[in-house]
Amino acid sequence: MAIVGRKTNGRPSMLILILLAIGSCAATYNILTMLLHNTASHLSGDSSSDPILEMPLNAPRSKNGLPFHIALTATDSPYSKWQSRIMYYWYKKKKDLPGSDMGGFTRILHSGNPDNLMDEIPTVVVDPLPDGLDRGYIVLNRPWAFVQWLEKATIEEEYILMAEPDHIFVNPLPNLAAGGSPAGFPFFYIKPADNEKIIRKFFPEKKGPVTNVDPIGNSPVIIQKDMMEKIAPTWMNVSLSMKDDPETDKAFGWVLEMYAYAVASALHGVKHVLRNDFMLQPPWDLETGKKFIIHYTYGCDYNLKGQLTYGKIGEWRFDKRSYLRGPPPKNLSLPPPGVPESVVTLVKMVNEATDNIPNWEAE
Structure with missing residues (x-):
């Protein structure tokens, strides 16, 4: 409600x-x-601890x-x-x-x-x-x-x-x-x-x-x-x-x-x-492992060989700032081979959400 x-x-x-x-x-x-x-x-107890x-x-x-x-x-x-x-x-x-x-x-x-x-x-x-x-x-x-x-x-x-x-x-x-x-x-x-x-x-x-x-x-x-x-x-x-x-x-x-x-x-x-272990931040953290939150504040830019090109727009990229005026489209392309698991997981999770949230692209 x-x-x-x-x-x-x-x-x-x-x-x-x-x-x-x-x-x-x-x-x-x-x-x-x-x-x-x-x-x-x-507020947290004895200050001498x-x-x-x-x-x-x-x-x-x-x-x-x-x-x-x-x-x-x-x-x-x-x-x-x-x-x-x-x-x-x-x-x-x-x-x-x-x-x-x-x-x-x-x-x-x-x-x-x-x-x-x-x-x-x-x-x-x-x-x-x-x-x-x-x-x-x-x-x-x-x-x-x-x-x-x-x-x-x-x-x-x-x-x-x-x-x-x-x-x-x-x-x-x-x-x-x-x-x-x-x-x-x-x-x-x-x-x-x-x-x-x-x-x-x-x-x-x-x-x-x-x-x-x-x-x-x-x-x-x-x-x-x-x-x-x-x-x-x-x-x-x-x-x-x-x-x-x-x-x-x-x-x-x-x-x-x-x-x-x-x-x-x-x-x-x-x-x-x-x-x-509270959080990971792709592309710098490479594995999700047992961490709890993905924070996707950084742009993820890679060439088609799976090499990071941070600071330069990659041949493949996911950057939340690319979508300042509206939501990303459904079914974003997955990263090329060699890109860290954390980035792959991030894109897959975004894709799952956008595929299941009603009226996604109408937002």
């Missing part, structure tokens, strides 16, 4: 109005400081069996919609298989109005940021969308998976959050220690070493709901503060909002279990 969200006049909405009225990075940071002063600073280290690929799976709710942030653009449809198709295919702790599903539509997928995908509509505040950086709406959703939604599960449209569940996903600590995926390009000067603008020394900031974004992350309710407003504030700071905006670019989530979590004393 589709759920259309109402506009709210609660605390997050007032926070946005305050941010707009004050309009400066310094003032925004003061709001962040006040928020932290009134929020528990440690040893940091959670990265788990190896063969680490044991979580056996707590606690279901998590999948929260997919999306827009109403054709580009976002076709990816969301494929993602939801594979969620339904994997949800009830052995080993899965996948619970309910919500597409958090932060375009402000219902669209034509309301009856196909369970959806809550939330407001975008006020005009001009995102300055063309559309993902800046993501933390604000979570603030609104968490305020208004009734979520039965105690855990949440934050997901994105270009995720495909390749294996049933268990609850990887162990012992109350959220689980995240370590991104090689999120390097807090290499950007300490910038990070310190938002993560003061009194909060601890920069290594307390995990090398992650908000997605994929499995996290306890009450923990996320406390982090989300801070994540929104840090995102806006970073965007307001020219040096930070230039340094972090398209991953600014990811850094903002990592900093916001650290400000609350939250450490994530880092799981390499």
Whole structure:
């Protein structure tokens, strides 16, 4: 059933109005400081405990069996919609298989109005940021969308998976959050220690070493709901503060909002279990193996000999950006011999979804 969200006049909405009225990075940071002063600073236990280290690929799976709710942030653009449809198709295919702790599903539509997928995908509509505040950086709406959703939604599960449209569940996903600590995926390009000067603008020394900031974004992350309710407003504030700071905006670019989530979590004393097996990213990860999510953010370009030609359009290619204005056609050609299994699996899964989703090419 589709759920259309109402506009709210609660605390997050007032926070946005305050941010707009004050309009400066310094003032925004003061709001962040006040928020932290009134929020528990440690959500994951004793701050003196040893940091959670990265788990190896063969680490044991979580056996707590606690279901998590999948929260997919999306827009109403054709580009976002076709990816969301494929993602939801594979969620339904994997949800009830052995080993899965996948619970309910919500597409958090932060375009402000219902669209034509309301009856196909369970959806809550939330407001975008006020005009001009995102300055063309559309993902800046993501933390604000979570603030609104968490305020208004009734979520039965105690855990949440934050997901994105270009995720495909390749294996049933268990609850990887162990012992109350959220689980995240370590991104090689999120390097807090290499950007300490910038990070310190938002993560003061009194909060601890920069290594307390995990090398992650908000997605994929499995996290306890009450923990996320406390982090989300801070994540929104840090995102806006970073965007307001020219040096930070230039340094972090398209991953600014990811850094903002990592900093916001650290400000609350939250450490994530880092799981390499959470996700794979073709064409760099060659095998799906026992990993759980395919993230197809990178273009896959190959010559007919099966050799990668990244950075140069290949004789064979699959790149989601080729379909900005509408969905890919059914029955995409399979890669030539020699292309890694991960890429072959990705294309086969896209083809299966597009072949079975009703009215695919009419979207």
